[in-house]
Amino acid sequence: MSGRDEIVSPDAEGDERAVEAALRPKxxxxxxxxxxxRxxxxxxxxxxxxxxRPPDHVLMSGSPGLGKTTLAMIIAAELGAPLRLTAGPAIERAGDLAAIxxxxxxxxxxxxxxxxxxxxxxxxxxYMAMEDFRVDIVVGKGPGATAIPLDIAPFTLVGATTRAGLLPAPLRDRFGFVAHMEFYDVSxxxxxxxxxxxxLGVELPDEGAHEIARRSRGTPRIANRLLRRVRDYAEVRSGGVITRETAADALSLYEVDGEGLDRLDRAVLDALLRKFGGGPVGLSTLAIAVGEEPETVEVVAEPFLVRQGLLARTPRGRVATAAAWAHMGMQVPLDALGRPGSPPTLFDDPE
Incomplete structure (x- = not known):
């Protein structure tokens, strides 16, 4: 995706991680x-x-960009303990975990x-490490394999996941404290x-903060990213002060509308409404219509559109809501009886 598409992505990549680190609460x-x-x-x-004593193990679930990593760092700071960071995909074998x-x-x-x-x-x-602070190291293979018990120091595990439903129950049950991170409101x-x-040393009046906040999709990471882009615009074109008008002009330039929808979000809605009469339409067909991969549409655009009540996922495919027609400034089509409702289409492949 282009940089403009990524401006409202909840994921952090590359140099942005360093900028995030400077803004994290300690x-x-x-x-x-x-x-x-909290x-x-x-x-x-x-x-x-x-x-x-070390506290219970902590599991935090929720969408990207809501502060799970920040809270993990805060937990270590509050305990005055060192912090070791890794990620699930990096632990491919049991030996990788044993080494840590x-x-x-x-x-x-x-x-x-x-x-x-x-x-x-x-x-x-x-499982065993969390419960008994012990792991079994298997030496050899087959019938001659031997398990050597290894005691490990008492520690606190902090796990973060964007998909709690994929965690096996035995692992989830070993966490003493489970927290679900909610999306933020505008205030x-x-x-x-x-x-x-x-x-950042930026002059941000209340009305400028409100304008950025309401376009930030309920996610602090996106809010901070938009703030940096608006700061650049303000420094070059409006004397460095982020007024409401400056924020609105800057975010319009970056194709983020008043509800936080970006180019991809609007392209999905536009295709769904104009080309497929509001649906239902299958994911693959919709992705082809906007020139993106199905995974990009499903992971990047759909969650926010569904949360905003602009799109619904049904067994027959994706369907636009009345709010989507209104947001795009279009009239809801009438059915054969003259009632509001999307006409039937040929694009209802279930995916």
């Missing part, structure tokens, strides 16, 4: 949003510190991002933006 009381999760997590950590676990120090926090993507042998080893995103603006 303590729990600096973290904006997720009030219930309060629950604060109790878990304070209790562990009073008992002088065997070098952990007592009380260390191990963060595994996308934990649902670990290999099955590594998952099975992790919370305004707080995120004001904090980031101070760190």
């Amino acid at each position: 303590r729990l009381d600096e973290f904006v949003g997720q009030a219930r999760v 309060e629950q997590l604060s109790l878990v950590l304070q209790s562990a510190l009073r008992r002088n 676990l065997s070098t952990l120090s007592e009380g260390e926090v191990l963060f595994i991002d996308e934990i649902h993507r670990m290999s099955r042998p590594a998952e099975e080893m992790l 919370e995103l305004e707080q995120v933006l004001r904090r980031s603006a101070r760190l």
Whole structure:
């Protein structure tokens, strides 16, 4: 995808990770949003510190960009413990996990991002490590294989996943604290933006913060990315101050509309409405119509469109809602009886 398509992507790539690191809150009381999760997590950590024991293992689920990695770093900071970071796809064999676990120090926090993507042998080893702080190292193959028990230092596992349903039940049940990260409302995103603006040295009046926040798809990562793009525009064209008009003009330039839809989102809706009469239409057919891969449409565009009530996924295919017709400034077609409703189409292949 082009850079414009990625401006509202919830994933962070390349140099953006370094920028994110500079904007991350370092303590729990600096973290904006997720009030219930913060309060629950604060109790878990304070209790562990009073008992002088590692806290229960923590699982955080939710969409990308909501702060799961940031909270993992905060957990380690609040405990005064070192932090080890890795990712599920990097742990391909049980030996990879054993190498990490065997070098952990007592009380260390191990963060595994996308934990649902670990290999099955590594998952099975992790069960015992989380419960008994012990792993069995298998030496040899076949009937002559020998399991050598290896004690590991007590540690706290923090797992993050965007797809909690893919976690096997035995692994999910071993987490003592499970938190689900919700999307942010506009007022919370305004707080995120004001904090980031101070760190970036950007003048951001309230109306400018509101304009960016309402286009940020409920995601702090996207809000911070849009802030940096609007800052560039403001420095070059409006004296560095991000007013509401400046923010609106900048985001229009980057093809992010008033509801946070980008070029791909609008292309999907436009094709669905103009070419297929509002649906139902299959994913592959819709993807071809907008010139993208089906996975891109399904993973990047659809979740937000569904959440905004602009698109519905049905057994027969994708269907536009009345809100989609209104958002695109188009009239809902009438059925044969003169009632509002999409006409039947030939493009209802289920996918």
